[in-house]
Amino acid sequence: MRSYELTEALAEVPGLEVTIRRGALHIHVPALGDTASLDPGDVVEAADVFVPTQAPAVQLDVRRGREILPLIVTVDDLVFTPSYADDLIAEDAELVVPAMPSLIAYSEMHRDVRALGKAIDNETLDPGMLAATLLAHRCFLRGAIRMGLWPVRVAAWWEYTNSRATERIPLREDAEWDRLLADVAQARNQNQEDDVRGFAR
Incomplete structure (x- = not known):
């Protein structure tokens, strides 16, 4: 996806610090003290999703090799798939x-x-x-x-x-x-x- 499309999608989730630096997308979640850094070209889709807290959340579908894996971004957490x-x-x-x-x-x-x-x-x-x-x-x-x-x-x-x-x-x-x-x-x-x-x- 294009960088501006990702920043627009993630703008729906308050409390995040989303930046584009050196061509990479950085999603900093202050509550976690960590940042997810992704190549925008690896993100194939971004869509709003429902989470139990009913707070805004966005799911990014991220290409990893032959797999497409979800990264769910919430106001204070990140949800992902464990490795095998x-x-x-x-x-x-x-x-x-x-x-x-x-x-x-x-x-x-x-x-x-x-x-x-x-x-x-x-x-x-x-x-x-x-x-x-x-x-x-x-x-x-x-x-x-x-x-x-x-x-x-x-x-x-x-x-x-x-x-x-x-x-x-x-x-x-x-x-x-x-x-x-x-x-x-x-x-x-x-x-x-x-x-x-x-x-x-």
Whole structure:
């Protein structure tokens, strides 16, 4: 779609900061502290959609390879499709793949990943269940990255929990994920007075 068509469509959703910079569409959601950055040419359609809160919302249909994936933009959230677990785990790995929702909200992702990070310090968690949940959360995060988001705080919680798990998840190499974790490390260095739990609040 053309940039002006996208900015006009998104203008229907109050509270967003929508800009076009260097040919890319940037949708900043202040409530999340994150920005979805998309190539306008990858967006094939934009349409108003109904959400349970009845607040204004727009669905962008975004081309990713051979797929067309939705990004639902609301006044205070972004809703997207998690990545497939089979695309993330190493080939021939034997691992329970959890049932995945067809859509996940950014705020839900943050809440769930943070809750697991808090639970691992206070509860005895079954290693198999923990590995499956970590995989599901990694699918959420990868789905967010696929929509041009960069969820540093959520990734910090994921890494925190993963570092305390006794069972390692056999994941494929992912250079983009490595760059995200590098930004997590940089953020930690800038906030040395806080541990990761304080940073990821």
